[in-house]
Amino acid sequence: MGQHDPSGIADYDDFRDISQRTLHHYDSVAPRFFAGTIDHDVSQNIAALLEAIELDAPYTLLDLGCGPGRDLKTFRDMGHRAIGLDGSAEFVAMAAAYSGCEVWQQNFLDLDLPDGLFDGIYANASLFHVPRSLLPKVLGELYAALKPGGVLFSSNPRGNNEEGWNGPRWGSFHDYASWERYVTGAGFDPLHHYYRPPGLPREQQPWLASVWRKPR
16 A cells, blocks of 8 residues: 555555544534434435345344444334444444444444344445545455345445545545446445435435445
8 A cells, every 4th residue: 555546645644644533523523413413314225225135134234334323223223233333432432322232443444344244234424434545445345244145335425536635524525437336346236326315406416325235
């Protein structure tokens, strides 16, 4: 990783800096973030994941970048075994308390996931924080953590394949064609994608959601 790449990220120390600065932001705003997002309706995204899983329920699910635990609690209340993961220590504590679920503190640089455990991985507004040059590594680790036939859901703010600092947070903003190349490059089969919020003109739909399956 010592080679220069087009993103301007020179080496692993740059990745570490991106991770630490972004997580520091979330730690510093955790209570406000929870209050501002607890009522967001993401039922379309939750349904997109669950309806695509063809394995036996109840499911073992990973909420990747679970934040304060809103969707983690929903999965648990639906009867699934839900495990949360977040890099923010504040979010991990809040999510465990709010959801009653097991929550792992890990960041995207240092994922340590068990192979073949999960029926589904739910990455709602989280993978866009991964620098482009790290995506193959991260997506490969998610692929390995899914059972054969398992499903990955992602929702990211869409863009024109730019990345960089957006205030105190790092973001990578893909269009669908670019995102598809990364995810299929990790071995996933595409199922479908859509834009959010529903029912609005495309220019008013900033979120790109997509569903992918690990082949059996």
